[in-house]
Amino acid sequence: MLRPPETFTTARLSARPPQAGDAPAVFAAYASDPVVTRYLSWKAYEEVPPLEEFLAARAETWRTGTGHFGWLLHRRDTGDLIGSIGVELHARDALFGYVLGQKFWRQGLMTEALGHVVDWSLGQPGIYRAWAFCDVENPASARVMEKAGMQREGILRRWHVCPNMGPEPRDCIVCAKVK
């Protein structure tokens, strides 16, 4: 079974698996901010314990080798926890998702992280497609996908529920890099 590397570094970032004990730092960095979670599939956390449970489940993926492999991202210079990125590995494709604390936006940091993991995935013999999607009203995310080397393929209509935006599935921009 294909597994991503547990840790990686880029010019400005280091990445590692999460642990339940990271919950207070993750809560403070991004998970409690409703502006950050607006277009995500989860609502901002109002308290730390449920986030602890979520991170414990994410940590479990690294032990079992199946599920959504998530990394916490830190700035290498300051050590700050800035966000997270994750991948689901399917038979022939890798699907990415990512989130960054507001104060770290617009510095090219997520482009740096996404570009790295996209290239890792397409370096694996069985993976032909690295892809992601974002809400049609989330242009920063669409731009990150393009800057990370993916091409915009179109709109997945009625694809994803953003609980912060209402109960119905919303249209999403889909981008991919293939080999």
Ligand SMILES: CC(C)(COP(=O)(O)OP(=O)(O)OC[C@H]1O[C@@H](n2cnc3c(N)ncnc32)[C@H](O)[C@@H]1OP(=O)(O)O)[C@@H](O)C(=O)NCCC(=O)NCCS
């Ligand atoms: C999407 C997100 C990860 C981007 O991270 P980031 O590190 O700020 O991204 P980068 O700095 O690498 O690139 C952002 C690009 O989007 C552009 N951008 C930012 N806000 C924009 C907006 N409102 N409209 C159009 N473009 C925008 C920036 O100008 C930049 O492009 P440029 O370099 O060509 O100028 C971050 O905004 C975030 O965490 N958002 C909340 C969570 C989220 O939506 N995650 C994605 C779910 S699909």
